[in-house]
Amino acid sequence: MASLKELKGRITSVKSTQKITKAKKMVAAAKLRKAQAAAEAARPYAERLEGVVASLATKVGTADSAPRLLSGTGKDDHHLLVVLNSDRGLAGAFNANIVKAARDKAYELQAAGKKVSFFLVGRKGRPVINRLFPGQIIEHYETTGIRNVGFDEARDVSAQVSDMYEAGAFDVAHLFYSKFRSALLQEATGQQIIPVPAPAAVEEIGGATVEYEPDEEAILADLLPRNVTIQIFKGLLENAASEQGASMTAMDNATRNAGDLINRLTVEYNRSRQAAITTELVEIISGAEAL
Amino acid sequence: MALKFELVTPARLERASDVYMVTVPGSEGDFSVLEGHAPFMATLRNGAITVYATQGSEGEAINVEGGFAEVNEAGLTILAERIAD
The missing domain is CATH 3.40.1380.10 (ATP synthase, F1 complex, gamma subunit)
Structure with a gap:
């Protein structure tokens, strides 16, 4: 799975693409x-x-x-x-x-x-x-x-x-x-x-x-x-x-596609973040129990 | 009664109005069109058409290039490729 940082970078880049296509459509x-x-x-x-x-x-x-x-x-x-x-x-x-x-x-x-x-x-x-x-x-x-x-x-x-x-x-x-x-x-x-x-x-x-x-x-x-x-x-x-x-039509489609992609990436990003937090918690708890 | 006058260029309908008389530089000589003129078609030489809004009023000159004039019962239509300033 892609790292958090990578995901964040991709989201930013798709967002700026979306901005361009939106402007072009207008x-x-x-x-x-x-x-x-x-x-x-x-x-x-x-x-x-x-x-x-x-x-x-x-x-x-x-x-x-x-x-x-x-x-x-x-x-x-x-x-x-x-x-x-x-x-x-x-x-x-x-x-x-x-x-x-x-x-x-x-x-x-x-x-x-x-x-x-x-x-x-x-x-x-x-x-x-x-x-x-x-x-x-x-x-x-x-x-x-x-x-x-x-x-x-x-x-x-x-x-x-x-x-x-x-x-x-x-x-x-x-x-x-x-x-x-x-x-x-x-x-x-x-x-x-x-x-x-x-x-x-x-x-x-x-x-x-x-x-x-x-x-x-x-x-x-x-x-x-x-x-x-x-x-x-x-x-x-x-x-x-x-x-x-x-x-106009092409740029409208592109804007919508970018929106979908951002949503998907955001979900993935949140999931990875949650997984990382859970892992950390498990580590801390098991560390405390071992004492 | 007034003459219906239209001046059209490829880019747009330049003018559509009721006027008294229009003098047009036909390729074989100038002619003027009043209301009720017989049906007529002519190519124009480059030059100024003169529009008289009312009888006795001062004429307004419009320079046209590549023109063509058509007179029918609906009035006078001038198709010009370009209006020179």
Whole structure:
């Protein structure tokens, strides 16, 4: 059995671990509220843009003159997986889940004979993907120095992806991130971002003829890259909220585990102490009797 | 009657209010929107939109970048990538 001193030391160390996890949980809860508010504030723009793009896309249709971002390259050979991860751990299986979703998709595509490349955002996914798919990471976007990932980053990523698309580096792009359902539930999801998925047809509003300046196609060509950007932006924001949610849950569990461990150690400590006292008493009594 | 005016950036809904008139720097020339304007969509050049709260009032300029304007029966919506200070 461990000595009293050892037990005491372990209790102290678990207690200080518990203090850290508790603090981390509190921080995550506060950050979660902020991230959630940011995700909510971004919704109006995305909704309106999607509405406009949908109505324009139905009008322009899949004519030959339609922008390539909408109609695609006509091929389906080379897929790019854009994987959004965070830079920090201590968030349970948050990063692992996103990587897993991307990995499954990659296996599926490879089994179908497609070529797969990766575009990584954030630090955490890199080691795993590099091990599973060596040499297939073609681009990596660092977010280490950025406190709050925002629209500027989304625009940078989107610009890089669009340039690669224009240069013919890939045919289809998918985006992987974690959807924020609630503080307890985050869902790793993948969605196609290039070519822009054909939106559901929207009904003409009141039959009024809309005037365009310049024409429909020029506007669409202008808005489609923005739509890609906004999808990535949405992914980044959802990811930020999910990360904090996952972190909060993980830290809550850790705090509770530490509490259980402290209780167990305390019981053990008290028992050993009692045993030591009893032994001493027995020694004294038997010593007195021997006299 | 007032024109319903909304200015939205990716980060948030920047402004939603009833105004008299808005002058917008369209990519092919400036235009002004009053209440009851015909449905219209246009890309914008970087520049200042001017908001007139009431008839005859002093215009308030807001610099926008990467903008897009949509006019429908609900009013004028401007989607801007960024609002420059």
